[in-house]
Every structure is written in C-alpha cells, then in structure tokens.
Amino acid sequence: MPEAAGTDGDAPKDTVRVRPPQEVISLMGIAPQEKDNWRRKKQENIENGLGNRRGPRKGSGKGKGKDEEPAMLTDPDKGMSSANIQKFVRDDKLTGRMKAPGDKKLNGQLKRGHKKDRDALFMLAKSEILQTEDSGFLQPEGRERTIKVSQGQILENAPVAVAKKKFAFNVPYGPYSCAFTSNGTHLLAAGRAGHVALMECDTMQIAGELQLKETVRAVQPLHNQLMFAVAQKKYVYIYDNMGVELHCIKDHRYPIHMDFLPYHFLLVSACQFSDLHYRDISTGAEVCVHKTKLGAAGCMRQNPKNAVVHVGHNNGTVTMWTPTVKAPVVKLWTHAGNVNSIAIHDNYMATAGADGFWKVWDLRKYEPLHTYKSFGHAVSDIDISMTGLVSVGFGAHLEVWKDVLDGPRPIRPYLSQEFRGKIISSVKFRPYEDVCAVGHSSGFESLLIPGAGHANFDSFEANPYETKKERREKEVRRLLEKLQPDSIMLNPHRIGSIDRKIVKELEDDLKLKHEEEEKNKDLKKRARGKNKVGNIKKRKELRKGKLLRDSIKKRIEGEDGSDDGSDEEGGGASGEDAEGAGGPGTSGAGAKDAEAPAVGGALGRFYGKRRRKT
Numbered sequence: 001m002p003e004a005a006g007t008d009g010d011a012p013k014d015t016v017r018v019r020p021p022q023e024v025i026s027l028m029g030i031a032p033q034e035k036d037n038w039r040r041k042k043q044e045n046i047e048n049g050l051g052n053r054r055g056p057r058k059g060s061g062k063g064k065g066k067d068e069e070p071a072m073l074t075d076p077d078k079g080m081s082s083a084n085i086q087k088f089v090r091d092d093k094l095t096g097r098m099k100a101p102g103d104k105k106l107n108g109q110l111k112r113g114h115k116k117d118r119d120a121l122f123m124l125a126k127s128e129i130l131q132t133e134d135s136g137f138l139q140p141e142g143r144e145r146t147i148k149v150s151q152g153q154i155l156e157n158a159p160v161a162v163a164k165k166k167f168a169f170n171v172p173y174g175p176y177s178c179a180f181t182s183n184g185t186h187l188l189a190a191g192r193a194g195h196v197a198l199m200e201c202d203t204m205q206i207a208g209e210l211q212l213k214e215t216v217r218a219v220q221p222l223h224n225q226l227m228f229a230v231a232q233k234k235y236v237y238i239y240d241n242m243g244v245e246l247h248c249i250k251d252h253r254y255p256i257h258m259d260f261l262p263y264h265f266l267l268v269s270a271c272q273f274s275d276l277h278y279r280d281i282s283t284g285a286e287v288c289v290h291k292t293k294l295g296a297a298g299c300m301r302q303n304p305k306n307a308v309v310h311v312g313h314n315n316g317t318v319t320m321w322t323p324t325v326k327a328p329v330v331k332l333w334t335h336a337g338n339v340n341s342i343a344i345h346d347n348y349m350a351t352a353g354a355d356g357f358w359k360v361w362d363l364r365k366y367e368p369l370h371t372y373k374s375f376g377h378a379v380s381d382i383d384i385s386m387t388g389l390v391s392v393g394f395g396a397h398l399e400v401w402k403d404v405l406d407g408p409r410p411i412r413p414y415l416s417q418e419f420r421g422k423i424i425s426s427v428k429f430r431p432y433e434d435v436c437a438v439g440h441s442s443g444f445e446s447l448l449i450p451g452a453g454h455a456n457f458d459s460f461e462a463n464p465y466e467t468k469k470e471r472r473e474k475e476v477r478r479l480l481e482k483l484q485p486d487s488i489m490l491n492p493h494r495i496g497s498i499d500r501k502i503v504k505e506l507e508d509d510l511k512l513k514h515e516e517e518e519k520n521k522d523l524k525k526r527a528r529g530k531n532k533v534g535n536i537k538k539r540k541e542l543r544k545g546k547l548l549r550d551s552i553k554k555r556i557e558g559e560d561g562s563d564d565g566s567d568e569e570g571g572g573a574s575g576e577d578a579e580g581a582g583g584p585g586t587s588g589a590g591a592k593d594a595e596a597p598a599v600g601g602a603l604g605r606f607y608g609k610r611r612r613k614t
Helices: 038-047 082-086 104-130 151-157 468-480 500-520 533-572 575-581 588-598 601-609
Strands: 168-170 176-180 186-191 195-200 205-211 218-221 227-231 236-240 245-249 255-261 266-271 275-280 286-291 299-302 309-312 317-321 330-333 339-345 348-353 357-362 367-373 381-384 390-394 397-401 415-418 424-429 435-440 443-448
Touching: 082 104, 151 443, 176 218, 176 424, 176 443, 186 218, 186 435, 205 236, 218 255, 227 255, 255 299, 266 299, 299 339, 309 339, 317 339, 348 381, 381 424, 390 424, 397 424
Parallel strands: 339 381
Antiparallel strands: 168 443, 176 186, 176 435, 186 195, 195 205, 218 227, 227 236, 236 245, 255 266, 266 275, 275 286, 299 309, 309 317, 317 330, 339 348, 348 357, 357 367, 381 390, 390 397, 397 415, 424 435, 435 443
16 A cells, blocks of 8 residues: 655655645745754854853943944835835934934934834834735726716625615705714714714614704714714704713804814814814813804814814815914915815815815915816815715715826816705715715715725724724723824924924023023122031121121210310300319319310210219
8 A cells, every 4th residue: 555645655656745835925025034943053052162051141241232233123125115114104204313412321212212113114014915905996998987887887796795885865854964983883964954863884773863853063973983963053962872962062152063183082163153162072171262253164174184173264265273373373265255165185185165166285385286167066065085085066966086186187087976856965985995975955875986995994093893892992092192282283293393493592581581690699708617606606796896896986976076066166265264164262183073074085974974072
C-alpha cells in the first residue's frame, strides 16, 4: 500500500510531494522581520565568552542611552508612498520636528512626541490594507450617461439588502424635514403640521411617534437616538425616543433652525428675533446668546471641521459665528436674494439662494468656484454626502452632482429624479450608506445613490452596528472628552500654538510695569543680622538718643529766641535804674544770684527755680 504524501516513507512515483504554502502578507511593500533563533544566539554568546546571556548587557548608570535617537517603527518614506501617509496627516506641522536648543529636557520630550506622531501615521497608513471595501459609483460604458439611469434600474441590479433601504411614505402632514443620527441608524422626520416620527432605518420600525398639533419648524437628533429636539411654534422641546417630553427650553423663543455640535454637546438654535442661542445639553446651562441684527435667519448649518456655525440671511449674506465672539468672525455676500440653504464639506461650502442660483465656495479663499442655475423654481435645500456628492432639490426635481467640489466644472448631473405633483422641502444623505432621504409636500421617501456613503467606518467615531453596552460606553467617553466652547475658532490649528506677536506685547508690558515699580520703590538699607537681639536693642537706644537730642535742641533754640527779645526790650533802661537795682544796700550773694541767669538759658532757668532766700 503506497504511503500518503507528506509521510516519512518514500512517496510513490505517481504522487507529488507538495510543501504547505507559507502565506506572507507584505504590508505596503515592507517585508516582515524574521525572528532570530535564540538557541543559535545562546551558542554564539557562549563561544564569545558572554556566558548564557542572549546579548551583551547594557549599563544602567547615569547618562546611559540619553543621547540616542528614538528608534521609529520603520521609515515611512521607504516602501510606502507619501500620498498614503499624507491622507492621514491632520496638520502640516507634523512633517517637521520642533526643536528647543536651549532646553535639553524639552528637546527630548519634543523628539519623543514627534516619534509617536510619525509612528501613528505609519500604523494608520499600514492598516489601510485591511479596508477592502471602496465606494462604488456608476461607471458608464461608451456613450452612456449616468443621468439616464432611473431608480427602477438601480433596484433591479441591487442586492436584496440594498433594495430594502428604498422606502416611501405618503403622509398628509407635510411638507416634511428629515434628519439622521450621527451613525445613520435612525431617521427623524417631522411634518409642518405637527407629526414627528423616529424610525429605525434597517428594520423600518417606528421607535417613537408624536402628534403635537402644533407647527413644527425643525427637528434635530442629539448625541444619539435616545434624545431629539423639536423646534415648535413658540419654544424648543426635547423628547426621548419613546416620545416623552423631557425639557422645555423657554429661552429659545420662536425657533426657526437648529443644529447640534456633537464634540461640544451644544444645541444651537436660530430664532425669529435675530438671536442665536448656544446651550449645553449635558448641564442645561446657556453658554451665550448672539444678536445677528440681520433679521430672521433663512438657514443655518455647522461646519463639521471647526464647529463654526454658518447662518444665511435675507439680504444674501452668510455670517459665521463662534461662542466666544459677539460679532461674526466672517461676513460673506453670496446671493442677490434670500439664502435658502447651506451645506459644508471639508473646505467647501455650497449655498442656494432665492435668485435661482446655487454656488460652491472655497472657504480657504472665500471665493466662488462654480455657479449653477436651477430651472422652474429656486433651490429649496442642498446637502453634501461623505464622498462629496451634492444633492440639490428645487420644485419637483432632484439632482445629484459629482466632482463639483474638486476638479473642473461638470457639465451635467450624476443622477436625477422627478417627483411629479410634489414640492421638495428637505434633502439629507444618510451617513455610511448610499441612501438619500427626501422630504416633500406629501411625505418622505429615500433614493439609492451609488457612492454616496463611506464604505469603511471608524467604530470609535460612529458605529452603525453598536450594541446597547457600546452606546453607553460611548456616551460616557464623549462626556469625559467634551470640548469647551472656547475651543471653537475659525482656524482650529491655532489650538496649542503660540502667537509670538501677542507674547512680545505681553513681555513689553510686563517689562515697563516692572521698571515703573522699581523707579517708585523706596530704597531700604538692608543688612544681614538686623533681627538679632543686640542689633534690635542698639537701634532702640539710638532712636532714644536721637529723640532726646532733638528735644533738647528745640528747647535751646526756643529759649535763645526769648532771651534776645528781653535784651532788646531792656536795652533802653538808664544807668540809674541799674544802679538802683543793685545799689549799695545789696550784698555780694545777691549780686551772684543776679548774675547767674546770664550763664545760659537752661542753667538760668534751673538757677532761677532753686534761688536761695537771703
């Protein structure tokens, strides 16, 4: 009986011995490092006289290994294209390492931090090989045009799981406005007449439904599907997913538009009296209120890149607001009429006006890139997908444009759809899916737009398949990592940087202030040992002596002045009076007593008080 292939015996002639394949996946052209055999190294160490160690020992004394450059995982520039790494670079400053020549400790910290940043970039670029899915667009063949492809043709060729995402609801409470949660699992639709519904997109189950019997102007999901805000006729109300009212915010009077900043937990609402409210939903505190002074807002949308709120007004201007600045940081004239809608993606902004035009703007230069004109009606709503597709709704027409943001001006739309007998009021793309929700006068429905969503998602950012436990952990983590309103600014790269001009001004002010203090400061003679017991007593006796000398000096000066005056008054007396005063009848002792006061002021006073009687 012949032995099986791969055994120790001799294989038969008609069999071929096959070696098991060794699958080696080369990540971006970098071969894996081979493991050294520790037995071989052990034998080499014994032969070299190093004993049973695996290698020479390194000293652990002071200064060992301090001057060595931190070793990187690998050189990103070798075996990996710079485009793959540049895709994950968030700031151009990471390409060059900062140095502090005057401080060795700080220089070492900067060196290690730069190494960690480059290693993180390399690992992100290397892990891109695991993202096997890619966004798929319609690819025409020959002279075909994608605008001719209808939704029926897309449904016929789509898988069952994709075809289930197409739905349509005809509800007589329109026009409807639509909004998705951050992970795209739930759709929030609200009719102008007061109907609000929260629906799970995959199972088509209604999680919560409300009939408010009041005008609803806007709806906005909050940090997850468990809470959403509704802008009703007079106030802003917050409900849970079951439709239970949680809060009533009466400070936001007559709201028109709302938006939510997920990293700051801020609910932003534009009201009818030209005021813009920022409210923290985690604490319930109102952060700030801005007066736009431009009337009621026509539209409002946040920039996901820097959390700056863009507001469109009736005079055709778009203003950009931050919580820390009372005035708009940027004021841009866009249209000759009312601004109906705004959409922002990366460094580009799309605006739609009542003049019948919609434009694409470059926010780095604040200049228009492309200008398009609608037909029949003015554009009512506009939105941009994750991959850069622009959907425009006007009248009963919906157009989806491709390659509008980057590249030359396209001639015709990517896809088009007609809603006969209906007026489009809202257009929103679903995150991470090739679906676009459309709200119109007769209800709301969805369209399949190939290539609209990202094929790969970051589960730490937004996970469409998250469980209940993961949702709770994510909520706690987001609250702990909540950003402060002060971090919202037009250029987010300024956070952590130093404005040398401001630093120089502060240093000059401090220097001038210090010089003035030194100039006005009283000079004090300070000696060492001044608080000793002997020195204290010595200073005390010196003060006593000085006080005594001053008092005696003042008394002497005062009596000298009185004696001079008496001499002048008595200078006109005759000699006879003098002789009468000291006549022959006077004795010698009396003469001495009469002459004693002439010795001095102080002694004369003393002798005058102790004068003997004869």
